[in-house]
Amino acid sequence: MASPLVRELRQALRYRNFMMRQAVRMKTKTTGLLMAAGVEYDAVRVHRQGYFAHLLDNLGEVPASVGDLLRTTRQGLEMFQGAQKRILDALKKHRYLRDRIARLMTIGAVGEMTALTWALEIDDPARFANTKHAQSYCGLCSGRNESAGKNKRAPLSKQRNPHLQTILIEAAKLAPRYNPQLEQVHAHAINELGYNRNRATLAVARKLVCYLLAVDKSGQDFTLNTDAS
Numbered sequence: 001m002a003s004p005l006v007r008e009l010r011q012a013l014r015y016r017n018f019m020m021r022q023a024v025r026m027k028t029k030t031t032g033l034l035m036a037a038g039v040e041y042d043a044v045r046v047h048r049q050g051y052f053a054h055l056l057d058n059l060g061e062v063p064a065s066v067g068d069l070l071r072t073t074r075q076g077l078e079m080f081q082g083a084q085k086r087i088l089d090a091l092k093k094h095r096y097l098r099d100r101i102a103r104l105m106t107i108g109a110v111g112e113m114t115a116l117t118w119a120l121e122i123d124d125p126a127r128f129a130n131t132k133h134a135q136s137y138c139g140l141c142s143g144r145n146e147s148a149g150k151n152k153r154a155p156l157s158k159q160r161n162p163h164l165q166t167i168l169i170e171a172a173k174l175a176p177r178y179n180p181q182l183e184q185v186h187a188h189a190i191n192e193l194g195y196n197r198n199r200a201t202l203a204v205a206r207k208l209v210c211y212l213l214a215v216d217k218s219g220q221d222f223t224l225n226t227d228a229s
Helices: 004-036 049-057 064-093 098-104 112-122 131-137 162-178 180-191 197-218
Strands: 142-147 150-156
Touching: 004 064, 004 112, 049 064, 064 098, 064 112, 098 112, 098 197, 112 162, 112 197, 131 197, 162 180, 162 197, 180 197
Parallel strands: none
Antiparallel strands: 142 150
């Protein structure tokens, strides 16, 4: 079981993620109200403060109740965004996490949310004997059903840490853009192994776990081993 401090910080991070989900719902509700009222808007800028204020001042013949609902929704969005930002800033500056997050972020394509989630959900990396155990814990491995000489791949295991699984898969979707080594993993999975894009993303996520576990266990910044085969 994790220490009381880790459990407290982990709870704060999960609450921050809850705040972000609520903020997304407020954004969806805002655009839904605008579309229902027939208001034309710029989808790229609609959630920016200045543009939204201008939009409210020029609603035209839209009923006053719609304007009130839009203002209320905007207040909810700002509240949730402000709350999550305060929690995130506090976690990044916490003495228990500060140095560890900085080390993990030396890996290309690993941002603060990926590093924070890894540090708090994994806790002590030494409890994983090897990368296979860590990948399984993160929900990046699937079972295999072998029968009559045929080997069939089963869906991803449900026995996993869902918080890590979500953040790692999301990171793996963007990682090939920012990390040349992970871009090679993605290209190899598609071009040589014949994987579809989803399986290629899982291959990138598993390699990302290898990098994260190596950095976390060594306590040193990430450096690519060019001698490795």
